[in-house]
Amino acid sequence: MTHPDIERLVENLESLAPRGDLAVDEVRAADIAQALTDMDEQAKVLIISLLSDEKAADVLAETDEHSIEVLLAHISAERLIRLMGWMAPDDAADLLGLVPRERRGALLAGLEEDQRRSVSTLGDHPPESAGGIMTTEVIAVGSNEKIASALRKVGTAEEPEAINTVYVVDPAGTLVGVAPLTRLLTADPALPMHRVMDPDVISVEVDADQEEAARIVDHYHLPSIPVVDAAHRLQGVITVDDVIDVIGEEASEDMLRLAGTNVLHPTSEPTLKRLRARAPWLTVTLLGTFLASLLIEHIEKTYFHSGAEVGGTFSMLLYFIPLIGGMAGNVGTQSSTIMVRGFATGEVDPRRPMRVLRGELVLAVLIGLLAGVLVGILAGLAFTEEPMLGWIVGVALFCSVIVAAFAGTLIPFACHAIHVDPAYAGGPFLLTLNDLSAFVIYFTVALLLLNAFGVS
Amino acid sequence: MTHPDIERLVENLESLAPRGDLAVDEVRAADIAQALTDMDEQAKVLIISLLSDEKAADVLAETDEHSIEVLLAHISAERLIRLMGWMAPDDAADLLGLVPRERRGALLAGLEEDQRRSVSTLGDHPPESAGGIMTTEVIAVGSNEKIASALRKVGTAEEPEAINTVYVVDPAGTLVGVAPLTRLLTADPALPMHRVMDPDVISVEVDADQEEAARIVDHYHLPSIPVVDAAHRLQGVITVDDVIDVIGEEASEDMLRLAGTNVLHPTSEPTLKRLRARAPWLTVTLLGTFLASLLIEHIEKTYFHSGAEVGGTFSMLLYFIPLIGGMAGNVGTQSSTIMVRGFATGEVDPRRPMRVLRGELVLAVLIGLLAGVLVGILAGLAFTEEPMLGWIVGVALFCSVIVAAFAGTLIPFACHAIHVDPAYAGGPFLLTLNDLSAFVIYFTVALLLLNAFGVS
Numbered sequence: 032m033t034h035p036d037i038e039r040l041v042e043n044l045e046s047l048a049p050r051g052d053l054a055v056d057e058v059r060a061a062d063i064a065q066a067l068t069d070m071d072e073q074a075k076v077l078i079i080s081l082l083s084d085e086k087a088a089d090v091l092a093e094t095d096e097h098s099i100e101v102l103l104a105h106i107s108a109e110r111l112i113r114l115m116g117w118m119a120p121d122d123a124a125d126l127l128g129l130v131p132r133e134r135r136g137a138l139l140a141g142l143e144e145d146q147r148r149s150v151s152t153l154g155d156h157p158p159e160s161a162g163g164i165m166t167t168e169v170i171a172v173g174s175n176e177k178i179a180s181a182l183r184k185v186g187t188a189e190e191p192e193a194i195n196t197v198y199v200v201d202p203a204g205t206l207v208g209v210a211p212l213t214r215l216l217t218a219d220p221a222l223p224m225h226r227v228m229d230p231d232v233i234s235v236e237v238d239a240d241q242e243e244a245a246r247i248v249d250h251y252h253l254p255s256i257p258v259v260d261a262a263h264r265l266q267g268v269i270t271v272d273d274v275i276d277v278i279g280e281e282a283s284e285d286m287l288r289l290a291g292t293n294v295l296h297p298t299s300e301p302t303l304k305r306l307r308a309r310a311p312w313l314t315v316t317l318l319g320t321f322l323a324s325l326l327i328e329h330i331e332k333t334y335f336h337s338g339a340e341v342g343g344t345f346s347m348l349l350y351f352i353p354l355i356g357g358m359a360g361n362v363g364t365q366s367s368t369i370m371v372r373g374f375a376t377g378e379v380d381p382r383r384p385m386r387v388l389r390g391e392l393v394l395a396v397l398i399g400l401l402a403g404v405l406v407g408i409l410a411g412l413a414f415t416e417e418p419m420l421g422w423i424v425g426v427a428l429f430c431s432v433i434v435a436a437f438a439g440t441l442i443p444f445a446c447h448a449i450h451v452d453p454a455y456a457g458g459p460f461l462l463t464l465n466d467l468s469a470f471v472i473y474f475t476v477a478l479l480l481l482n483a484f485g486v487s
Numbered sequence: 488m489t490h491p492d493i494e495r496l497v498e499n500l501e502s503l504a505p506r507g508d509l510a511v512d513e514v515r516a517a518d519i520a521q522a523l524t525d526m527d528e529q530a531k532v533l534i535i536s537l538l539s540d541e542k543a544a545d546v547l548a549e550t551d552e553h554s555i556e557v558l559l560a561h562i563s564a565e566r567l568i569r570l571m572g573w574m575a576p577d578d579a580a581d582l583l584g585l586v587p588r589e590r591r592g593a594l595l596a597g598l599e600e601d602q603r604r605s606v607s608t609l610g611d612h613p614p615e616s617a618g619g620i621m622t623t624e625v626i627a628v629g630s631n632e633k634i635a636s637a638l639r640k641v642g643t644a645e646e647p648e649a650i651n652t653v654y655v656v657d658p659a660g661t662l663v664g665v666a667p668l669t670r671l672l673t674a675d676p677a678l679p680m681h682r683v684m685d686p687d688v689i690s691v692e693v694d695a696d697q698e699e700a701a702r703i704v705d706h707y708h709l710p711s712i713p714v715v716d717a718a719h720r721l722q723g724v725i726t727v728d729d730v731i732d733v734i735g736e737e738a739s740e741d742m743l744r745l746a747g748t749n750v751l752h753p754t755s756e757p758t759l760k761r762l763r764a765r766a767p768w769l770t771v772t773l774l775g776t777f778l779a780s781l782l783i784e785h786i787e788k789t790y791f792h793s794g795a796e797v798g799g800t801f802s803m804l805l806y807f808i809p810l811i812g813g814m815a816g817n818v819g820t821q822s823s824t825i826m827v828r829g830f831a832t833g834e835v836d837p838r839r840p841m842r843v844l845r846g847e848l849v850l851a852v853l854i855g856l857l858a859g860v861l862v863g864i865l866a867g868l869a870f871t872e873e874p875m876l877g878w879i880v881g882v883a884l885f886c887s888v889i890v891a892a893f894a895g896t897l898i899p900f901a902c903h904a905i906h907v908d909p910a911y912a913g914g915p916f917l918l919t920l921n922d923l924s925a926f927v928i929y930f931t932v933a934l935l936l937l938n939a940f941g942v943s
Contacts, residue, residue, distance in 0.1 A: 185672060213641060278738070291817055291820070299834070302846065313821075319813070320812075346787060401766075
């Protein structure tokens with residue numbers, strides 16, 4: 032069943048029974064969840080009310096936050112409790128996090144004790160920490176337990192299909208080993224777990240950043256990673272499909288921050304919310320470039336005679352403002368994007384800027400040299416009225432490209448050191464900063480060269 | 488063992504035996520692979536020559552392409568054949584793809600028949616297709632085969648630890664069902680597979696793009712996806728850890744393309760290769776902004792009297808060039824980044840531009856209005872000599888922001904339609920285009936308003 036089918040279904044809703052064995056119940060939850068994103072409020076509510084509780088729970092676990100917020104106002108507390116009962120504890124905790132605070136207590140109280148304990152434990156962890164994305168549904172067995180007993184535990188788990196690894200703990204709950212499910216299949220079921228487990232377990236602490244957990248899973252190609260507390264007691268597990276979501280989310284966040292906006296589902300959000308997400312960096316650009324206007328005026332008034340008298344050379348200098356700003360901005364953005372992406376993939380170590388700075392500067396010198404010579408010649412040929420123009424533009428371009436590469440490389444490292452997301456600083460802020468510094472360099476070079484050689 | 492330890496090890500290499508039970512053999516392959524990236528040629532070669540064949544094969548399967556290319560010149564054909572024998576067929580095929588073409592035949596001929604067949608089949612698929620990233624190590628059982636026999640096949644597979652799913656095929660090899668390994672564990676081992684399998688299998692065709700395979704795995708939270716040929720015969724499987732790599736790679740590619748550069752491991756590549764990757768879009772910026780210089784000169788010469796005479800108003804107009812260009816560029820980049828990212832995550836349907844265009848334009852009108860009014864007032868207050876200046880800047884800003892949002896939204900869709908990666912067009916090309924169109928709008932507005940109301 033594709034999107035158009037679901038949309039047609041919604042159109043004919045009036046003729047359908049209020050709930051039951053509907054065709055839409057046979058559509059995969061992930062597809063309904065995605066279709067919901069594009070629907071208006073009424074359609075969203077109708078679809079969810081038509082689904083069985085089990086399906087509706089799956090759909091809510093998969094759809095976007097904005098749709099959930101819209102739906103929460105229309106689902107009764109009784110049904111919400113039933114839906115949360117169908118969900119994995121981590122999904123239920125995520126849902127609860129979107130419920131207005133004053134409703135949460137009543138919902139938690141309605142859950143069965145097991146689920147309530149898991150959900151409230153998970154809810155205590157920040158949503159972007161390892162604890163916030165783990166599930167508490169993990170198979171833990173004692174090191175003296177038999178393999179046969181471990182396999183029975185796997186078989187009777189709530190969602191056995193997600194399990195690929197069995198963890199071994201000591202009586203205090205401390206994680207001491209790991210065994211892939213397939214290894215248990217081929218071993219003698221009468222053996223104790225410590226005979227087949229691997230004692231060298233890679234784990235992550237519960238309050239580690241979700242990005243760190245994702246990086247470890249990716250780096251070692253793990254099917255899942257156990258989450259432990261400070262005393263190394265097993266708390267839960269993060270599976271590789273959660274990691275995919277994290278990697279996709281973090282890449283989206285970085286990319287949108289580099290562009291100067293910061294919502295995750297921007298096209299489905301209401302307009303004013305999107306405006307709020309995009310406005311801050313546009314304001315930085317606006318004020319920064321307005322400052323540039325004042326700066327340019329100040330330079331003209333102070334160092335060149337007023338417009339009516341000299342004009343010529345100064346006007347010609349102004350023609351190259353887009354070129355100087357554009358090249359500095361472009362080189363700086365390339366450097367900062369490479370750093371931001373390198374931090375995320377682990378290719379660049381955020382504590383060691385010197386490893387990459389030299390390479391970026393060598394490259395910038397080459398780019399500055401090539402671009403400076405090319406533009407210097409072009410400008411000299413095109414604007415013969417001012418013989419110094421080619422020299423000014425070429426030298427300024429060379430200098431401002433190097434400064435831009437320097438700033439574009441180092442500012443992400445500085446942000447990392449003071450715990451600000453480097454992607455924020457890699458975008459419009461850096462562009463504006465590079466614009467301003469390029470103009471200062473440009474006019475300084477112009478004044479120096481004109482005073483030394485020019486007909487001022 | 489951390490990086491510094493490995494580096495220290497390399498420093499003391501002379502005192503170590505040429506090969507054997509070395510401490511470095513106990514380091515995880517992924518860690519050695521990452522450490523290799525930072526080492527110089529000599530150190531890379533020494534590390535690989537010190538490792539056992541099995542470990543060296545694991546390391547080569549994980550490290551970056553540049554390191555492999557460096558190493559290939561130093562590994563004998565005999566050892567390369569042994570190393571490929573240790574590798575999974577997909578990793579061996581990837582390695583072979585990096586070997587100079589004239590050496591490939593001899594290496595293939597050296598492999599055992601099974602491995603040779605798998606490697607050469609995999610090598611036939613484009614590296615970024617589903618076939619290019621799949622492995623042929625897949626557990627396929629007949630639909631009348633017993634569960635017990637399927638479990639035996641899993642237990643005797645070459646790399647059982649990666650297996651979580653068993654696929655069911657008919658006698659012609661056509662994929663007819665799927666069963667998670669955990670379900671087989673709890674079922675009666677004497678049952679035939681067709682009693683426990685799920686006949687509704689999500690699969691991907693062998694020549695589909697790797698990004699499509701990744702999107703399906705992510706969307707349905709699958710642990711792995713079977714790869715089939717046009718006749719729906721099972722060819723191999725893509726596991727979720729390969730998908731993580733694809734998602735990370737594609738995000739990196741998009742991000743670096745948006746920044747106007749296009750290598751995947753930029754900081755580890757040699758300088759000239761990096762220059763070639765970054766130069767094309769810098770050249771676009773350079774020529775585009777040089778064109779802007781000529782355009783501005785042309786406008787001054789044609790529509791304003793020569794600099795020496797009037798100067799004043801035209802100079803003032805030029806002060807706002809960075810602001811007009813900066814705002815148009817920023818709004819356009821935000822729109823295009825949201826589209827590029829939306830295509831990648833599936834949030835935006837690349838065949839339906841109208842769904843998002845309205846939202847982006849409404850937002851652009853709001854941004855243009857707010858920014859236009861604010862800057863109009865500021866410019867009016869700061870530059871009292873030209874009473875029309877505030878109006879000109881404000882109106883031009885309003886118009887150019889809307890045009891930039893329009894271009895930033897639609898150009899990625901156009902690129903998708905003509906099969907060009909939208910990320911390429913979202914970066915410096917769009918910025919330069921928006922610069923140029925913003926300047927044309929700006930001077931047009933200026934001439935219209937000055938002619939109508941101003942003291943020209």
